[in-house]
Amino acid sequence: xxxxxxxxxxxxxxxxxxxxxxxxxxxxxxxxxxxxxxxxxxxxxxxxxxxxxxxxxxxxxxxxxxxxxxxxxxxxxxxxxxxxxxxxxxxxxxxxxxxxxxxxxxxxxxxxxxxxxxxxxxxxxxxxxxxxxxxxxxxxxxxxxxxxxxxxxxxxxxxxxxxxxxxxxxxxxxxxxxxxxxxxxxxxxxxxxxxxxxxxxxxxxxxxxxxxxxxxxxxxxxxxxxxxxxxxxxxxxxxxxxxxxxxxxxxxxxxxxxxxxxxxxxxxxxxxxxxxxxxxxxxxxxxxxxxxxxxxxxxxxxxxxxxxxxxxxxxxxxxxxxxxxxxxxxxxxxxxxxxxxxxxxxxxxxxxxx
Amino acid sequence: xxxxxxxxxxxxxxxxxxxxxxxxxxxxxxxxxxxxxxxxxxxxxxxxxxxxxxxxxxxxxxxxxxxxxxxxxxxxxxxxxxxxxxxxxxxxxxxxxxxxxxxxxxxxxxxxxxxxxxxxxxxxxxxxxxxxxxxxxxxxxxxxxxxxxxxxxxxxxxxxxxxxxxxxxxxxxxxxxxxxxxxxx
Numbered sequence: 001x002x003x004x005x006x007x008x009x010x011x012x013x014x015x016x017x018x019x020x021x022x023x024x025x026x027x028x029x030x031x032x033x034x035x036x037x038x039x040x041x042x043x044x045x046x047x048x049x050x051x052x053x054x055x056x057x058x059x060x061x062x063x064x065x066x067x068x069x070x071x072x073x074x075x076x077x078x079x080x081x082x083x084x085x086x087x088x089x090x091x092x093x094x095x096x097x098x099x100x101x102x103x104x105x106x107x108x109x110x111x112x113x114x115x116x117x118x119x120x121x122x123x124x125x126x127x128x129x130x131x132x133x134x135x136x137x138x139x140x141x142x143x144x145x146x147x148x149x150x151x152x153x154x155x156x157x158x159x160x161x162x163x164x165x166x167x168x169x170x171x172x173x174x175x176x177x178x179x180x181x182x183x184x185x186x187x188x189x190x191x192x193x194x195x196x197x198x199x200x201x202x203x204x205x206x207x208x209x210x211x212x213x214x215x216x217x218x219x220x221x222x223x224x225x226x227x228x229x230x231x232x233x234x235x236x237x238x239x240x241x242x243x244x245x246x247x248x249x250x251x252x253x254x255x256x257x258x259x260x261x262x263x264x265x266x267x268x269x270x271x272x273x274x275x276x277x278x279x280x281x282x283x284x285x286x287x288x289x290x291x292x293x294x295x296x297x298x299x300x301x302x303x304x305x306x307x308x309x310x311x312x313x314x315x316x317x318x319x320x321x322x323x324x325x326x327x328x329x330x331x332x333x334x335x336x337x338x339x340x341x342x343x344x345x346x347x348x349x350x351x352x353x354x
Numbered sequence: 355x356x357x358x359x360x361x362x363x364x365x366x367x368x369x370x371x372x373x374x375x376x377x378x379x380x381x382x383x384x385x386x387x388x389x390x391x392x393x394x395x396x397x398x399x400x401x402x403x404x405x406x407x408x409x410x411x412x413x414x415x416x417x418x419x420x421x422x423x424x425x426x427x428x429x430x431x432x433x434x435x436x437x438x439x440x441x442x443x444x445x446x447x448x449x450x451x452x453x454x455x456x457x458x459x460x461x462x463x464x465x466x467x468x469x470x471x472x473x474x475x476x477x478x479x480x481x482x483x484x485x486x487x488x489x490x491x492x493x494x495x496x497x498x499x500x501x502x503x504x505x506x507x508x509x510x511x512x513x514x515x516x517x518x519x520x521x522x523x524x525x526x527x528x529x530x531x532x533x534x535x536x537x538x539x
Binding site: 005030031039176177178206260261265267353 | 378381387388389394395411415417470480498
């Protein structure tokens with residue numbers, strides 16, 4: 001398929017269709033309204049169904065039902081709506097259902113604002129809902145990558161029978177970039193889900209449930225989930241290393257759209273003799289900690305930048321474990337750092353000449 | 355090559371559309387491109403704007419604090435963004451709606467009565483195309499024919515609009531080119 005110029009939100013919607021998803025349940029919220037808008041027109045064209053739910057709580061429980069019946073399904077929202085969906089996400093994780101969530105982050109807390117932010121990192125990565133569970137979390141940096149990761153998210157959700165969250169921000173959602181859809185999946189070609197509640201004629205009933213009243217039973221279930229998350233940690237870590245072939249004066253660590261702003265800053269620093277590089281986690285859970293440590297070992301200084309008051313930096317500091325000081329530069333509330341600001345921060349660490 | 359452009363006007367003047375045409379033309383020419391609308395809260399009658407970045411390298415930020423060019427279709431847009439434009443940049447001013455010229459003396463100013471020219475081309479709605487044409491004429495950032503081809507493709511269902519928009523682009527282009535030549539002298 002030829003490259004198209006698409007808004008991130010539209011590309012995410014089309015990627016879901018290309019991944020064989022035919023069901024969307026959601027509720028409008030800026031800055032991701034173009035996802036439901038796009039799918040409300042697109043899904044009927046491919047025999048799918050778009051449902052605008054009465055609330056995000058309802059949408060997440062509709063997803064529970066659809067996924068339980070074995071259908072690829074997804075939703076998208078932004079911070080306040082994702083908060084409302086946490087009940088469903090916890091139940092979906094508990095019942096081991098494959099559902100894809102997209103969060104196009106805006107500033108918070110509360111209603112906050114509608115401009116880009118990365119302040120839902122901790123919610124996405126550390127839980128958000130109750131109970132011992134994890135979402136697999138992927139963070140795109142370009143519109144192309146958003147489309148690719150959404151397609152991957154459906155496969156990963158099915159593989160692990162687990163919720164997968166694609167974490168973008170208002171920039172990813174609203175900007176247009178060239179995008180190409182590299183694969184197209186016909187839902188009829190997907191492997192059958194033998195655990196799904198598809199009608200029990202001729203077989204024992206399948207049960208989709210997250211209630212385990214006996215402690216022994218729940219403990220066994222919890223350890224089973226834990227083993228699954230451990231398996232994810234072994235096989236699903238993703239990152240990009242950029243200008244990290246040799247030693248660097250300053251190692252930037254950033255994800256999503258901030259990472260691309262870091263790249264512009266790194267180009268400018270390198271033009272003036274400061275060796276800088278970027279470590280960009282693509283999977284935020286599992287976190288690519290081992291690869292990060294290898295990058296940090298070749299760096300004199302570490303600078304984490306986020307559109308938050310400091311969330312992912314906690315994971316960076318955990319993995320770096322005191323081997324290097326970890327500096328932080330954040331902009332919040334919908335303000336976006338410029339490459340020049342990042343250059344200044346890096347220079348403070350590296351000294352004027354690196 | 356790396357160019358950041360802010361296109362701004364009233365809501366309804368079609369600034370988002372000409373931004374998309376510019377980005378699309380850049381993409382067709384093999385460039386890296388981004389198009390980013392300002393989607394924050396705006397006052398009725400205030401400005402609507404988008405930022406287009408065209409580059410030979412992967413683009414970092416899709417927004418710009420100091421653009422190489424500004425297309426101002428109304429006064430609030432000129433007031434808001436004039437100071438941000440880089441020295442030696444380009445400011446296209448729609449003099450049909452803006453009753454002053456830029457204060458800046460370190461930029462190329464392309465003053466075009468976009469609404470009047472558009473009316474002469476067949477529709478007052480094509481003022482945005484006049485402004486885009488003027489910018490292309492002054493900057494050469496993408497080929498006029500590339501943009502015309504995209505207009506033909508985008509408005510395939512409405513051939514009359516293609517004609518009007520092509521005429522508006524061409525008139526704007528000639529005005530922009532003349533101004534750029536004058537600036538070189």
